[in-house]
Amino acid sequence: MKKILLVDDHSIVRQGLKNLIELEADLEVTGEAGSGIEAIKLVRAQAFDIIVMDISMPDKNGVDTLRDLKHVAPDLPVLMLSGYAEEQYALNLIRSGCKGYLSKDAEPEEIITAIRAIANGKRYISAVLAELMTNEITQPHDKLLHETLSEREFQVFFKLASGRSATEIAEELFISIKTVSTYRTRILEKMSLKTNADLTYYAIKNALIT
Structure with missing residues (x-):
């Protein structure tokens, strides 16, 4: 059983x-x-x-x-x-x-x-x-932007897109605020976006959050 x-x-x-x-x-x-x-x-x-x-x-x-x-x-x-x-x-x-x-x-x-x-x-x-x-x-160039993120980058992306602050994310993931900032910079670069609002818009547009 x-x-x-x-x-x-x-x-x-x-x-x-x-x-x-x-x-x-x-x-x-x-x-x-x-x-x-x-x-x-x-x-x-x-x-x-x-x-x-x-x-x-x-x-x-x-x-x-x-x-x-x-x-x-x-x-x-x-x-x-x-x-x-x-x-x-x-x-x-x-x-x-x-x-x-x-x-x-x-x-x-x-x-x-x-x-x-x-x-x-x-x-x-x-x-x-x-x-x-x-x-x-067979078609790696067709990946969605969020699919290019590493496991931890995706986790931080999800929290940023959901409106979490850097302080909240740092506390939840047991990392420093500086590390969160580093991840944020890397995520924005990979996804060719500029702000947290862009991340949220992307997540809503792609039905990652509601």
């Missing part, structure tokens, strides 16, 4: 997933968290075989939670099941260590297939993600 932790700030979403998962004889939801902070606490307290997690959460988003989980439980696989389409986040999050990414619009059968594969130590690559990865290899 594979033990699953569901992480989503909407209880109705968690309940829907739980109902779906528990139709399967080999899968069991043994934990639920409404935030990234709750998820970290649960992972410290009990054992799971896989985490199914959303990106958009109020206190600690999925991007940050994924990074923290790599330190707390580096071998615990994560499936990102998000309201954002694969084109927005999948490649960045796969690089950051998640084992699979699906849109919440995916068919129930595919969600179960992905959970089962990842819980058994495999990576799940959807048809959409496979095409994105192929395009990245």
Whole structure:
């Protein structure tokens, strides 16, 4: 029996997933968290075989939670099941260590297939993600600007675009304000943008934030 932790700030979403998962004889939801902070606490307290997690959460988003989980439980696989389409986040999050990414619009059968594969130590690559990865290899010049960022640069970019100050980002990532400033400069250069407002506009335009 594979033990699953569901992480989503909407209880109705968690309940829907739980109902779906528990139709399967080999899968069991043994934990639920409404935030990234709750998820970290649960992972410290009990054992799971896989985490199914959303990106958009109020206190600690999925991007940050994924990074923290790599330190707390580096071998615990994560499936990102998000309201954002694969084109927005999948490649960045796969690089950051998640084992699979699906849109919440995916068919129930595919969600179960992905959970089962990842819980058994495999990576799940959807048809959409496979095409994105192929395009990245064969047509690297067609990358979206945010896809050129490193894992940490993407993390800082996401926070800047969401309106976080340099001080807040430094506190959340446990780095200096000077380091945040260095990352900001590098991000703006890579993306050919000039201000934080430009980052926010880019993120909204590309449906990275709402």
